[in-house]
Amino acid sequence: xxxxxxxxxxxxxxxxxxxxxxxxxxxxxxxxxxxxxxxxxxxxxxxxxxxxxxxxxxxxxxxxxxxxxxxxxxxxxxxxxxxxxxxxxxxxxxxxxxxxxxxxxxxxxxxxxxxxxxxxxxxxxxxxxxxxxxxxxxxxxxxxxxxxxxxxxxxxxxxxxxxxxxxxxxxxxxxxxxxxxxxxxxxxxxxxxxxxxxxxxxxxxxxxxxxxxxxxxxx
DNA sequence: CGTATTTGACCGGCGC
DNA sequence: GCGCCGGTCAAATACG
Numbered sequence: 001x002x003x004x005x006x007x008x009x010x011x012x013x014x015x016x017x018x019x020x021x022x023x024x025x026x027x028x029x030x031x032x033x034x035x036x037x038x039x040x041x042x043x044x045x046x047x048x049x050x051x052x053x054x055x056x057x058x059x060x061x062x063x064x065x066x067x068x069x070x071x072x073x074x075x076x077x078x079x080x081x082x083x084x085x086x087x088x089x090x091x092x093x094x095x096x097x098x099x100x101x102x103x104x105x106x107x108x109x110x111x112x113x114x115x116x117x118x119x120x121x122x123x124x125x126x127x128x129x130x131x132x133x134x135x136x137x138x139x140x141x142x143x144x145x146x147x148x149x150x151x152x153x154x155x156x157x158x159x160x161x162x163x164x165x166x167x168x169x170x171x172x173x174x175x176x177x178x179x180x181x182x183x184x185x186x187x188x189x190x191x192x193x194x195x196x197x198x199x200x201x202x203x204x205x206x207x208x209x210x211x212x213x214x215x216x217x218x219x
Numbered sequence: 220c221g222t223a224t225t226t227g228a229c230c231g232g233c234g235c
Numbered sequence: 236g237c238g239c240c241g242g243t244c245a246a247a248t249a250c251g
Contacts, residue, residue, distance in 0.1 A: 150224060152243055
């Protein structure tokens with residue numbers, strides 16, 4: 001990978017859900033632990049080192065995940081993790097049902113369950129595939145190579161930090177993401193993507209080389 | 220002046 | 236049915 005796509009994020013856990021046109025397969029959703037920080041980067045360690053002013057996050061795992069257009073097959077969802085990102089063969093999946101996540105954090109921190117489906121043409125309901133991961137980060141909105149426009153912000157119950165809603169600015173691309181801080185550990189950012197991009201990431205600046213490389217790799 | 224963000228209104232699902 | 240809650244809309248505002 002070129003220097004431009006240096007990995008600066010440190011996703012701790014990821015959550016996948018498969019695409020299912022009937023019922024939300026909550027039971028098939030869950031976090032699993034990443035293998036112990038394979039993306040260690042001295043520029044991006046613990047967030048409370050205030051000297052670490054590296055807020056300009058680069059092409060990252062976020063891009064890798066989102067550009068692979070989300071998992072499509074049902075479980076085991078970790079099949080869809082980019083193998084060089086998650087060497088899950090050697091890691092323990094550690095599944096957490098959503099309900100249990102809520103319990104652990106003693107609040108409904110992600111609240112995804114209410115946003116399961118959307119209506120399509122009056123009758124058909126389709127739930128876009130989603131996946132999320134949490135990252136140790138000072139900045140809320142991680143630069144993933146796509147351009148996003150904020151369209152809402154909401155305080156979620158029993159949390160102090162608001163949740164922000166973003167939509168991809170590309171025409172006809174309906175990908176959304178939301179960003180929030182983990183209530184129990186505000187150093188953690190939870191980023192959730194929903195939908196698949198119908199286009200390549202478009203950073204205004206340079207770096208098209210790394211991007212096409214990534215696209216070719218994942219698409 | 221065009222575009223992005225803010226922010227309260229609105230809406231729909233769900234539990235009671 | 237009603238109220239709560241999360242998600243979205245959109246008018247007003249900020250921004251550059």
